[in-house]
Amino acid sequence: MSEPATPLLFVAAVAAWMGSFFFLAGAIGFLRLPDFYTRVHAPTKAATLGIPLMAFASMLVHLGAGFEIWMEDVLIILFVFLTVPVSTQILIRAAAARKVPSSPETVGRPSIEPVERVDVDRVNQEE
Amino acid sequence: MTTFIMALTVGIALTMLVSLYRLLHGPTLWDRLSGLGLVGTKTIVLVLLMGRITGREDIFVDITLSYTLISFIGALALAKYFEGKETGP
Numbered sequence: 001m002s003e004p005a006t007p008l009l010f011v012a013a014v015a016a017w018m019g020s021f022f023f024l025a026g027a028i029g030f031l032r033l034p035d036f037y038t039r040v041h042a043p044t045k046a047a048t049l050g051i052p053l054m055a056f057a058s059m060l061v062h063l064g065a066g067f068e069i070w071m072e073d074v075l076i077i078l079f080v081f082l083t084v085p086v087s088t089q090i091l092i093r094a095a096a097a098r099k100v101p102s103s104p105e106t107v108g109r110p111s112i113e114p115v116e117r118v119d120v121d122r123v124n125q126e127e
Numbered sequence: 128m129t130t131f132i133m134a135l136t137v138g139i140a141l142t143m144l145v146s147l148y149r150l151l152h153g154p155t156l157w158d159r160l161s162g163l164g165l166v167g168t169k170t171i172v173l174v175l176l177m178g179r180i181t182g183r184e185d186i187f188v189d190i191t192l193s194y195t196l197i198s199f200i201g202a203l204a205l206a207k208y209f210e211g212k213e214t215g216p
Contacts, residue, residue, distance in 0.1 A: 009128070013131065016131075016135055019172070020135055020138055020139060023138075023139055023142050023169060023172070024138070024142055026142075026146075026165065027142035027143075027145040027146055027165075028145070030145070030146055030149055030161075030162070030165060031145055031146075031148065031149065036155055036157050036158055036161075039149075039158060039161070040157075040161045043146070043161050043162075043164055043165035043168065046165065046168060046169075047164070047165075047168040050168070050172065051168060051171055051172060054172045054175060054176075055175065058175050058179070058188075061179065062184060067184060067185070069184060069185055069188050072188045072189070072191075072192055073188065075192060076171075076188075076191060076192055076195060079192070079195055079196075079199075080195065083195070083199040084168075084199075086203075087164070087199055087202040087203055087206070088161075088164075090203060090206050090207070091157065091160060091161060091164075091202065091206045093210075094157075094206045094207065094209060094210035095155075095157040097210055098157075098209070098210065100155055100157055101155075
C-alpha cells in the first residue's frame with residue numbers, strides 16, 4: 001500500500017519522528033540517570049512531548065484521510081497536557097515525604113516534610 | 128506508509144522493554160511506579176499506531192482516550208496509597 005506523499009503526511013511523519021525521538025530519550029534517561037529525583041524527569045519529558053506529537057501526527061493523518069475523529073486526538077493532547085504534570089508532581093511529593101535517598105551528585109535536596117497522617121488502624125485498635 | 132508505522136511500532140516496543148527493566152529491577156518502589164507510568168505512556172501511543180495498522184481508527188482512538196484516563200487515575204491512586212504507607216523504599 002503506497003499513498004501519495006502529500007505535505008500533510010510529510011508534516012505528520014516529521015511529528016511522529018520527533019515524538020519517537022522523545023520516547024527514546026525518555027527511555028535512555030530513565031535507564032542511566034543516577035537517582036529517583038533526576039530519573040523521574042525523563043518519563044515525564046517523554047509523556048508531555050512524545051504523546052502530543054504522536055497524537056498530532058495521528059490527527060493530521062485522520063484529517064488527510066477524511067475521518068471525523070480528529071477531535072479525539074485533540075482531546076488526547078489536551079488531557080495529557082493537563083494530567084501528566086499533575087500526576088508526576090504528586091508522585092515526587094509522595095516520594096519526598098517518604099524520604100527517598102538522592103545521590104550525592106544531585107544538587108539540591110527535597111525539603112518537603114512528611115505529611116501528618118492519622119493511622120486509622122492504630123486509632124481503631126486503641127479505641 | 129504501513130512500513131513506516133510498523134517501524135515506529137517496533138521501535139516504541141523496544142523502548143518499552145528498556146523501561147520494563149526499570150520496572151522490574153528499580154532500586155526503590157518509586158522507580159517502579161514511574162516505570163509503570165512510562166510503560167502506560169508508551170501503551171497509549173502503541174494503541175494509536177495499532178489502530179492505524181489494523182485500519183479501525185474509530186474504535187482504537189476511543190480506547191486510547193479511556194486508557195489515558197485509567198492510567199492517570201491509577202498513577203494518582205498508587206502514589207497516594209504508598210505515601211501513607213509505612214513501608215521502606
